[in-house]
Amino acid sequence: MTSIRNRLLLWLLSALVVAVGIATVATGIRADHQIDDLFDYQLKQVAILLLHEPRPNVLEGENTGPSADRDDDIIAEVRTVKGRLLYASRPALPLPQGLPSGYSEMPIGKTRYRIYVTRNHYRRVEVAQAISAREELAADMAMQIAWQLLGLIPVLAVLIWIAVGKGMQPLAKITRSLKIRDSYVLDPLPEVDLPQEIRPMVEALNDLLKRLGEALETQRRFTADAAHELRTPLAAVQLQAQIVERATDDRERRQALTQLKGGIRRSAHLVQQLLTLSRLDPKMRSRQAKTSIGLGKLLHRCMTDLAPLADAKGIEMTRGEVLPLPILADEESILVLLNNLLDNAIRYTPKDGKVEAGVSQGDRNGVLLWVADSGPGIPETERERVFDRFYRCLGSSVTGSGLGLAIVKNICEDHHACITLGDSAMGGLRVSVWFPPL
Numbered sequence: 459m460t461s462i463r464n465r466l467l468l469w470l471l472s473a474l475v476v477a478v479g480i481a482t483v484a485t486g487i488r489a490d491h492q493i494d495d496l497f498d499y500q501l502k503q504v505a506i507l508l509l510h511e512p513r514p515n516v517l518e519g520e521n522t523g524p525s526a527d528r529d530d531d532i533i534a535e536v537r538t539v540k541g542r543l544l545y546a547s548r549p550a551l552p553l554p555q556g557l558p559s560g561y562s563e564m565p566i567g568k569t570r571y572r573i574y575v576t577r578n579h580y581r582r583v584e585v586a587q588a589i590s591a592r593e594e595l596a597a598d599m600a601m602q603i604a605w606q607l608l609g610l611i612p613v614l615a616v617l618i619w620i621a622v623g624k625g626m627q628p629l630a631k632i633t634r635s636l637k638i639r640d641s642y643v644l645d646p647l648p649e650v651d652l653p654q655e656i657r658p659m660v661e662a663l664n665d666l667l668k669r670l671g672e673a674l675e676t677q678r679r680f681t682a683d684a685a686h687e688l689r690t691p692l693a694a695v696q697l698q699a700q701i702v703e704r705a706t707d708d709r710e711r712r713q714a715l716t717q718l719k720g721g722i723r724r725s726a727h728l729v730q731q732l733l734t735l736s737r738l739d740p741k742m743r744s745r746q747a748k749t750s751i752g753l754g755k756l757l758h759r760c761m762t763d764l765a766p767l768a769d770a771k772g773i774e775m776t777r778g779e780v781l782p783l784p785i786l787a788d789e790e791s792i793l794v795l796l797n798n799l800l801d802n803a804i805r806y807t808p809k810d811g812k813v814e815a816g817v818s819q820g821d822r823n824g825v826l827l828w829v830a831d832s833g834p835g836i837p838e839t840e841r842e843r844v845f846d847r848f849y850r851c852l853g854s855s856v857t858g859s860g861l862g863l864a865i866v867k868n869i870c871e872d873h874h875a876c877i878t879l880g881d882s883a884m885g886g887l888r889v890s891v892w893f894p895p896l
């Protein structure tokens with residue numbers, strides 16, 4: 459399992475090691491320059507001292523101490539201008555002759571030396587020092603700094619570990635409070651004193667909790683409504699069954715049985731509509747993947763399916779202009795929408811009436827679906843309410859569950875479509891649905 463703490467620790471320590479590396483190299487380079495200047499100055503000072511030493515030859519023989527062979531020693535030679543040796547700090551290692559005054563570099567044996575030459579009218583002084591002495595000192599200094607910084611890494615690791623742990627505390631607090639919560643508590647998490655990095659996550663979580671609460675409330679209301687609405691038709695079915703039981707002759711029994719069958723059909727239709735509503739309610743389900751579909755083709759299919767119903771009532775069902783315009787939709791939902799609108803138009807239109815439907819170009823490149831009939835229409839005052847669940851207009855002898863238009867409205871919301879009810883030219887209702895452009 460990945461741990462933010464471990465990952466941060468790893469990254470920060472890696473960055474620290476890289477920083478120590480860079481600091482070491484930079485210190486080495488800077489120290490090298492400064493040591494060069496210092497050693498050059500030292501060489502010059504020694505040379506000047508020897509140039510003015512009244513009796514340089516007395517120094518001869520004093521260079522036999524234990525440090526005589528050290529690499530970082532300064533080797534000096536004093537000669538007369540004619541070349542006679544007056545003094546040599548290391549006679550076994552004669553310095554090159556004929557070098558110009560000032561600084562120069564050259565190998566003596568296997569070692570490279572930095573040499574300074576100075577002279578006056580009487581003497582010529584030459585001092586030399588191995589270049590490796592300078593490089594070693596610079597490297598030593600850089601390494602000392604590197605070790606000191608590296609020594610700090612374990613201390614920093616502990617501090618980072620503690621700091622990250624402290625920084626993560628708000629997250630741990632949220633986790634604890636969510637863990638001990640009861641499943642039905644959907645109160646938002648407190649948003650005060652939250653670090654900037656965690657606030658968006660808590661806000662998103664609270665938003666989700668809010669939507670979850672709404673969905674649960676919708677589901678709860680739906681279950682209560684469904685139970686309530688089912689009670690009446692089921693009670694009627696029970697009563698009709700009792701009438702069948704008590705019927706004394708065949709005619710009476712047949713009549714009661716017909717009523718019982720009607721009651722069962724209505725209950726089954728109600729259950730079917732309830733299931734459709736719960737299946738298509740955007741608040742109770744995840745959004746369906748939408749594809750480009752031809753509305754005209756689906757309209758044709760639905761009209762063919764419902765033709766027997768229209769024929770039985772002598773209703774003339776025709777298609778108006780049907781343009782081949784595609785919409786982005788879930789095919790199954792659109793079929794349910796078309797079925798409900800056409801079913802309403804056929805069922806609420808009296809015998810020998812007319813139903814017409816079509817697909818045309820809507821505003822701003824949208825697609826307009828319309829269904830018109832020659833029925834009684836819906837009074838303007840009720841045109842909003844008919845979209846409510848279980849709402850039915852009074853005064854109609856047609857049976858129904860009052861869920862069709864609620865289902866249609868849900869489907870419209872899911873497709874960002876807009877539905878309006880108006881008057882048709884045939885005197886009945888005209889339902890218009892505007893689908894947004896593809």
Ligand SMILES: Nc1ncnc2c1ncn2[C@@H]1O[C@H](COP(=O)(O)OP(=O)(O)OP(=O)(O)O)[C@@H](O)[C@H]1O
Pocket residue numbers: 731798802803804806807831833834835836844849850851852854857858859860861862863864886887
């Ligand atoms: N084309 C129409 N003409 C006249 N009235 C209509 C028309 N369509 C719907 N209505 C009225 O709107 C009400 C609600 O319609 P809706 O389709 O939601 O329910 P329903 O038809 O009663 O039942 P369901 O469709 O669930 O079987 C209906 O009861 C009816 O009074």
Ligand SMILES: [Mg+2]
Pocket residue numbers: 798801802858861862863
């Ligand atoms: Mg209906």
